[in-house]
Structures are given as C-alpha cells and as structure tokens.
Amino acid sequence: MPGSTTGFAIRGVTVRFGGLTALSEVSLTAAPHEVLGVIGPNGAGKTTLFNVACGFVRPDEGTLHWRGEDRPALRPHDLAGLGIARTLQGLGLFDKMTVLDNVLVGADRAAAAGFWSGLLGLRRSTRDEAALRGRAMSALDELGVASYAARYPGSLPYALRKKVALARALVAEPDLLLLDEPASGLSDEEMAELGERLRALTDRMAIMLVEHHMDLVMSVCDRLVVLDFGKVIATGTPADVKDDPAVRAAYLGEAVG
Numbered sequence: 487m488p489g490s491t492t493g494f495a496i497r498g499v500t501v502r503f504g505g506l507t508a509l510s511e512v513s514l515t516a517a518p519h520e521v522l523g524v525i526g527p528n529g530a531g532k533t534t535l536f537n538v539a540c541g542f543v544r545p546d547e548g549t550l551h552w553r554g555e556d557r558p559a560l561r562p563h564d565l566a567g568l569g570i571a572r573t574l575q576g577l578g579l580f581d582k583m584t585v586l587d588n589v590l591v592g593a594d595r596a597a598a599a600g601f602w603s604g605l606l607g608l609r610r611s612t613r614d615e616a617a618l619r620g621r622a623m624s625a626l627d628e629l630g631v632a633s634y635a636a637r638y639p640g641s642l643p644y645a646l647r648k649k650v651a652l653a654r655a656l657v658a659e660p661d662l663l664l665l666d667e668p669a670s671g672l673s674d675e676e677m678a679e680l681g682e683r684l685r686a687l688t689d690r691m692a693i694m695l696v697e698h699h700m701d702l703v704m705s706v707c708d709r710l711v712v713l714d715f716g717k718v719i720a721t722g723t724p725a726d727v728k729d730d731p732a733v734r735a736a737y738l739g740e741a742v743g
C-alpha cells in the first residue's frame with residue numbers, strides 16, 4: 487500500500503477554527519513501542535492535535551494512518567475497536583460508580599467493539615462477566631490500586647484517580663495509548679513513578695503524550711514533536727530538541743529541560 491507505515495501516523499493535518507489555523511500541515515509518527523511526546527508553548531495546537539488523534543476533531547486536510555490503513559475519518563467510538571485507548575485531562579470517571587465498575591466500562595467498550603471475540607454475545611454469561619471483572623482487577627492491580635476497587639473515585643486523591651483512569655484505558659489492551667497531560671496535578675514523586683510506568687508499557691504498546699512537564703517529557707519520550715503556532719518546528723530526541731534554536735526561541739522565557 488502506498489505510504490504505508492507501521493504504527494500511528496498523522497499526515498499533513500490542517501485544522502481551522504473559523505479564521506484561525508490551529509494546525510497547519512502537521513505530520514508525525516509514533517512507531518510501535520515508542521513514546522512520542524508532543525510539546526509546545528501555550529496555544530501551539532497540542533490539544534487540537536490530541537483531539538484529532540482521538541477523533542474529537544476532524545481535520546480539514548490530511549489523514550491519520552493506523553494499522554496499515556489511511557483513516558481520514560476516525561471517530562471517538564471507533565477507537566476501542568481499533569486498539570486505541572486514551573486518557574483525558576478531565577479523567578472522565580463516573581463518580582456514582584465504583585472504581586472497579588469504572589474500569590469495567592473500559593473493558594465493556596473493548597468487548598463490545600469485538601476486541602475479545604466471544605466474550606460479549608447478545609447474552610453475556612456469568613462466566614463472561616467474571617472474565618471481564620478479572621481483566622479489570624488485573625488492570626487495577628498492575629497500577630497498584632486494586633485495593634480501591636470498591637471505593638468511589640470522588641473519595642480518592644487525584645493521583646489515585648489518575649491511575650484508575652489509566653487502568654480503564656489499559657484494560658482494553660491497546661496497541662496505542664494517547665495521553666493528554668498525564669502528569670498534571672502530580673507530585674514529583676508521582677510523576678517519576680508515572681514515567682517508569684509509561685516506559686514499562688512500551689513493551690506492549692506505542693504511546694503518544696501531550697505534556698507540559700518538561701521533566702517527564704525529557705525523561706520518558708523516545709522522540710519529541712514540537713509545535714508552535716500550529717506548525718511542527720522541530721522533531722527529534724529530547725536531547726536534540728532541547729538544543730534546537732527554534733525550540734529555544736519558541737519557548738523564550740520558559741525553561742526547556
């Protein structure tokens with residue numbers, strides 16, 4: 487297939503909001519097992535790019551590429567079936583559901599999308615339910631929060647709620663994980679733990695993260711894409727990008743690394 491890529495790619499994406507061009511011909515790739523960071527000063531277009539990757543914003547021009555196919559019209563509800571999971575800044579946990587049930591929502595989405603063939607038919611059996619709960623519990627366990635399974639998210643500190651949201655994304659066993667500001671609101675220690683967690687996840691998935699915290703970005707990402715005024719101004723390893731004069735100019739007054 488022409489232009490076929492292994493992994494996730496955004497190609498020539500332009501997004502306009504009325505007269506404002508939020509993204510202009512942006513291209514990037516996230517290879518399997520890679521952590522790709524998207525950074526840039528305020529208003530650079532990071533959130534818009536994340537929303538394009540999640541299918542929340544449809545590009546005016548350009549395409550997405552995933553699993554060997556061009557996908558001009560990715561929609562949010564397609565993600566689970568395509569092996570893509572995401573966490574959002576707002577977490578989106580349901581306060582009236584327990585932690586376990588919140589994670590089960592992620593398992594349900596994946597099962598409904600045919601992710602685990604046979605696990606969800608027209609009538610779900612007790613055994614299927616038990617299997618889904620088992621997966622949800624292991625996702626919580628992997629993040630060290632299984633003991634909170636019966637609690638309600640609202641009663642937990644923010645860092646724990648973030649782990650629950652991540653468990654909900656991971657329960658679907660995605661090949662691509664999209665993270666919007668995963669470090670926001672975390673302490674330095676929690677951020678370091680998150681960094682280690684993300685590195686460990688690369689043995690089974692690619693990760694694209696939009697993040698403000700340079701410490702996390704510099705330590706966790708294999709490659710970075712830097713946006714400024716909707717354009718890619720630099721791409722490379724964290725070390726390359728840190729020394730790039732265009733990046734330094736874009737961040738004038740802000741610390742890079």
Ligand SMILES: Nc1ncnc2c1ncn2[C@@H]1O[C@H](COP(=O)(O)OP(=O)(O)OP(=O)(O)O)[C@@H](O)[C@H]1O
Nearest residue numbers: 503506507508526527528529530531532533534535
């Ligand atoms: N729905 C929208 N309607 C109109 N303009 C928008 C919309 N969303 C974003 N923009 C504009 O597009 C540009 C890029 O915004 P975006 O939120 O993607 O940047 P960002 O890099 O995520 O910024 P920040 O770091 O401040 O969150 C900004 O000028 C913003 O005002």
